[in-house]
Ligand SMILES: [Ca+2]
């Protein structure tokens with residue numbers, strides 16, 4: 335995949351944040367994700383998703399997993415031309431999903447509220463970009479403050 | 493969690509293998525999983541699941557993810573008293589899910605046909621037991637031989 339300049343990340347990051355906002359409106363954990371294909375025709379959103387722990391009583395539909403699930407079955411070569419966007423640093427499960435499909439580039443809204451598997455991604459050659467986005471930070475900080483038990487459950491903490 | 497002797501693994505391993513067989517009958521990728529709680533009342537299967545790539549056009553419902561999803565929302569402390577069983581060595585996504593929830597013990601039917609994130613599990617203190625089960629090996633080898641494209645897609649290979 336050729337280098338992707340940061341100004342092309344607005345499309346995916348915006349969609350990921352909209353997903354997080356939709357999650358908040360539903361009473362869910364406000365984390366969103368989007369998968370964007372970069373090819374000769376430009377950039378195209380293949381899928382997006384949001385954390386569904388509360389909405390679907392789900393233990394595995396984190397934002398990124400929901401996004402990849404919504405994208406459906408893709409050939410290996412498609413993932414290799416994608417960036418995955420997520421409003422929050424990906425946990426180790428979502429990190430593993432990114433590594434399984436060898437998605438070469440991960441753009442993270444913020445890692446102030448949580449740090450997931452960023453080092454493991456980098457060790458495996460994945461490009462990791464943290465945007466330090468204040469909207470993402472505020473939305474997540476508010477949720478963690480108001481509903482610490484739901485948040486702890488989502489990341490496997492007591 | 494106290495040490496679990498290997499003779500107590502028949503319950504979970506048997507269920508995981510039945511899931512894999514059910515997957516094969518459905519035309520799916522024959523990998524199954526089960527989550528077993530060990531507590532003062534003995535051993536209890538909390539959930540089981542199987543790979544759903546073919547059946548549900550799913551990119552994320554590997555056997556272990558399907559099993560954890562079926563188990564639903566659990567408090568962190570429950571996972572800490574569980575063994576997860578899987579007929580095949582867990583890929584890096586499923587490895588990440590096991591690490592997220594800090595499941596302390598993983599029993600693997602076989603790792604001849606595929607080796608996933610076993611080393612990362614061990615590095616993080618997870619007990620990993622490989623049974624080298626001939627039934628698991630034969631079922632998976634037959635699938636890989638007959639349908640290499642579906643298998644490659646499931647593990648992100650070209
Ligand atoms: Ca929306």
Ligand SMILES: [Ca+2]
Nearest residue numbers: 510511513514
């Ligand atoms: Ca059955």
Ligand SMILES: [Zn+2]
Nearest residue numbers: 396425427428
């Ligand atoms: Zn996650």
Ligand SMILES: [Zn+2]
Nearest residue numbers: 554583585586
């Ligand atoms: Zn897997």
